[in-house]
Amino acid sequence: MNRSCFLSLAALLLAALSAHAQNFGFGDPTATKQERVTAELVAAVTAAAPGQPFQAAVKLVHAKDCHTYGKVLPAGVVGKPTKLTWTLPEGWQSEELSWPPTHKVPSTDGAISEGYDGTVYLPVKITPPASAAVGSKAELKVKVNALVCDPQSCMPFIKEVALTIDVSAAPVPNAATAEAFGNAPAAEKKNPDTPPAVTPSAETKPAVTPPPSVETKPATATPAPASATASAGAAKAALPTLPFPLLTLYAFIGGLILNVMPCVFPVLGIKVTSVVQQAGSDRRKVVLHGLTYTIGILLSFWALGAVAIVFHKGWGYLLQLPAFNFCLAAFFLVFALNMAGLFEIGTSVIGVGSELQAKSGLGGSFFSGLLATAVATPCSAPFLGTALGATLALPASQSMLIFTLIGLGLASPFLLLSVFPVLLSALPRPGAWMESFKQGMSFLLFGTVGFMLYVLTTQIEGLPLMFSFLSLSIIALGCWIYGRWALPHKPARTQNVARLLTLLALAGGLWAGWPNVSAKRVHAEDAAPAKDSDALHWETWSPEKVAALRASKQPVYIDFTASWCFTCQVNKRVYSDAGLRALFKQHKVATLKADWSDENETIRLALEALGKRAVPVNVLYIPGVEEPFILDELLTVSNVTAALKKLEK
Numbered sequence: 001m002n003r004s005c006f007l008s009l010a011a012l013l014l015a016a017l018s019a020h021a022q023n024f025g026f027g028d029p030t031a032t033k034q035e036r037v038t039a040e041l042v043a044a045v046t047a048a049a050p051g052q053p054f055q056a057a058v059k060l061v062h063a064k065d066c067h068t069y070g071k072v073l074p075a076g077v078v079g080k081p082t083k084l085t086w087t088l089p090e091g092w093q094s095e096e097l098s099w100p101p102t103h104k105v106p107s108t109d110g111a112i113s114e115g116y117d118g119t120v121y122l123p124v125k126i127t128p129p130a131s132a133a134v135g136s137k138a139e140l141k142v143k144v145n146a147l148v149c150d151p152q153s154c155m156p157f158i159k160e161v162a163l164t165i166d167v168s169a170a171p172v173p174n175a176a177t178a179e180a181f182g183n184a185p186a187a188e189k190k191n192p193d194t195p196p197a198v199t200p201s202a203e204t205k206p207a208v209t210p211p212p213s214v215e216t217k218p219a220t221a222t223p224a225p226a227s228a229t230a231s232a233g234a235a236k237a238a239l240p241t242l243p244f245p246l247l248t249l250y251a252f253i254g255g256l257i258l259n260v261m262p263c264v265f266p267v268l269g270i271k272v273t274s275v276v277q278q279a280g281s282d283r284r285k286v287v288l289h290g291l292t293y294t295i296g297i298l299l300s301f302w303a304l305g306a307v308a309i310v311f312h313k314g315w316g317y318l319l320q321l322p323a324f325n326f327c328l329a330a331f332f333l334v335f336a337l338n339m340a341g342l343f344e345i346g347t348s349v350i351g352v353g354s355e356l357q358a359k360s361g362l363g364g365s366f367f368s369g370l371l372a373t374a375v376a377t378p379c380s381a382p383f384l385g386t387a388l389g390a391t392l393a394l395p396a397s398q399s400m401l402i403f404t405l406i407g408l409g410l411a412s413p414f415l416l417l418s419v420f421p422v423l424l425s426a427l428p429r430p431g432a433w434m435e436s437f438k439q440g441m442s443f444l445l446f447g448t449v450g451f452m453l454y455v456l457t458t459q460i461e462g463l464p465l466m467f468s469f470l471s472l473s474i475i476a477l478g479c480w481i482y483g484r485w486a487l488p489h490k491p492a493r494t495q496n497v498a499r500l501l502t503l504l505a506l507a508g509g510l511w512a513g514w515p516n517v518s519a520k521r522v523h524a525e526d527a528a529p530a531k532d533s534d535a536l537h538w539e540t541w542s543p544e545k546v547a548a549l550r551a552s553k554q555p556v557y558i559d560f561t562a563s564w565c566f567t568c569q570v571n572k573r574v575y576s577d578a579g580l581r582a583l584f585k586q587h588k589v590a591t592l593k594a595d596w597s598d599e600n601e602t603i604r605l606a607l608e609a610l611g612k613r614a615v616p617v618n619v620l621y622i623p624g625v626e627e628p629f630i631l632d633e634l635l636t637v638s639n640v641t642a643a644l645k646k647l648e649k
Contacts, residue, residue, distance in 0.1 A: 036066045036148040039159050041140060043126070044181035046174045047166035048138070051130035054171060055097075055181050056163070057121040058084060058142055067105040067115040068146045068157070074102070077114050079154075080147035084122060087141040090542060091129030099123070107149055115149075121180055128167065136167045145458065156458045244398060251402045255409020257441075290418025294411040298404060305403030309396045322459040322515035326468050329452035330475050330510065336445035337476060339438055343483025460515045463569045471513025478505025536581055541594035543606065546621070553623040555589040555647055560607060560617040563597040568616040571635040580637055583644045589620075622646055 043056040060068060069079040086094045099122050107113035126140065143160045166172070174181075337343065417423055449472075456468060478501070485498035539545065541558055549556045561568040574580060584591065596603045596615055607617060610630060618635060619628040620643050629646060632639050 037062050039144045039161050041161040041163040042177050045171045047168040047172035048128050049171045050132040053125050053127040056126050057123040061119050062117045066150045067117040068148050069115040070102040071099050074114050082146040085143040089138045093127045095125040097123040132167045138165050251405040252409040255406035258410045259413045286418050290415040293414050297411040298407045301403040301407035305400045325456050329449050332445050332448045336442045337479045339442035341439050343479050464515050468513040471509040474509035478502040538591050538593045541592040549590050556621040557589050558592045558619050560594045560615050562615050565615050574635045574637050577637045587647045
């Protein structure tokens with residue numbers, strides 16, 4: 001391959017990489033682009049007094065025409081509830097307060113939704129411990145997990161903000177936030193039935209009414225719960241946000257690059273040569289063949305575009321479903337492994353269409369265009385994926401234009417060679433470089449898989465998320481089996497067994513990794529207590545807390561765990577058993593979690609005192625018994641039940 005051809009291919013590859021970098025949000029870092037929403041943690045005081053509660057709030061400032069959603073989605077509203085996860089110093093407590101009411105806001109595709117826009121304060125009551133040292137400082141942190149939408153698309157918004165509060169003998173009001181908190185920063189000085197005073201405006205939504213009854217809960221790392229029935233989705237999170245003219249350029253370039261794929265390029269020169277030989281010196285016939293070939297490609301892409309548009313109109317919000325995003329990640333992974341050379345697909349399509357594309361006359365050129373689209377599909381996922389994503393955020397007319405330009409990009413070399421057959425001599429020879437080019441393009445798809453998994457992390461968590469990740473390895477195993485043994489030269493029995501194992505691996509991977517949203521609600525022990533009376537409430541472990549609970553003759557159950565511990569994650573499944581949770585409630589067992597995900601010397605010493613050096617460790621302190629009962633490492637409903645039954649003796 002000569003230098004000019006190499007440079008041309010390199011330029012096309014860089015353009016494709018640029019397109020995907022833009023779609024994944026890695027555009028020009030110097031570009032000035034207004035944030036859709038910003039978050040800030042504010043408080044009614046600059047200094048808090050030991051034991052005296054005060055109000056704080058997450059301040060969200062939305063850009064023009066942007067909105068987020070409330071704590072609970074009203075009936076009929078499709079979106080994602082906003083979730084706040086608080087991380088406070090040891091002994092500090094947070095209590096959820098009522099949020100401002102949502103109101104009608106313009107949403108995507110001209111729809112009307114309900115949420116927040118402008119500036120809004122999401123309040124909470126913070127109570128320092130009575131033992132807080134005067135003169136010390138405390139850092140309050142909150143993680144905001146929301147979905148921000150404008151009229152075109154929606155994107156997840158995840159950000160942690162922090163605020164440092166001084167501890168003094170008496171609370172010091174914060175003059176800068178006095179208006180937002182109604183000049184009454186100390187929560188205990190207000191009637192709990194009276195809402196905080198605030199002057200509402202077009203830009204500022206009022207701070208909200210605290211609940212009539214106040215119940216203090218331990219609050220280190222305690223998130224405000226989202227609606228249990230809400231869809232945990234990052235709606236349209238993977239959609240491109242490029243300017244439409246730039247998206248059309250990338251669509252054409254993407255179609256053009258398909259011509260250098262091993263499944264398309266070798267046929268290109270042969271087909272043009274055949275057409276020239278058929279038409280002889282009649283240049284008009286040669287051009288007509290090129291146009292017919294182009295029509296065949298365009299009809300194929302128009303059909304794909306129509307399917308995509310119908311898909312959007314019927315199920316445009318499927319990207320809010322964790323299961324759908326998991327399937328997309330698995331789909332892109334299979335195609336990425338194919339492009340990387342792990343296995344081959346598309347050869348049967350080429351065989352079926354070979355007789356059609358070999359026909360003489362205009363019919364042969366037309367079917368060659370159809371076949372080019374069919375055999376290019378396994379190679380085109382990076383570009384068709386972007387185009388399909390665009391159709392979910394664009395009007396139907398613009399979506400069809402995107403698919404038309406991809407088709408024109410694929411057809412343009414054949415059409416150009418039909419008009420100027422002399423250019424055939426400039427084509428590089430097919431060779432090993434084409435396979436290397438295809439494999440290099442696979443990394444764009446692996447990046448797409450990574451991005452879809454990122455979207456999934458905003459929708460599910462804990463054990464279901466881990467199983468979704470691990471199941472992709474099972475799907476990849478199926479692809480490897482197919483590529484290793486389902487080969488044409490292998491015996492028929494070997495091929496059939498390989499195909500069967502491949503199907504089992506694909507089905508098993510999808511089954512094992514299928515996101516279970518209800519499981520997320522059960523296993524998210526870090527969440528605030530659910531509304532159900534039987535839900536377990538996990539408090540943060542500390543030696544002092546254990547000592548205080550044991551001194552009050554209360555049973556204590558401690559889960560020494562870590563996010564990197566696989567067995568720990570599997571153990572969590574037992575807490576979904578209703579009968580087991582009822583036993584915890586019946587015996588009034590305090591449940592504490594000692595999270596060893598990060599280095600913690602106190603937890604290490606506590607484990608050594610129990611004769612352990614690793615997690616998981618689950619112990620039950622029984623009133624009147626000095627030594628704790630240590631459960632088996634692998635928990636089951638039966639062995640945890642047996643441990644709790646010891647409280648009845």
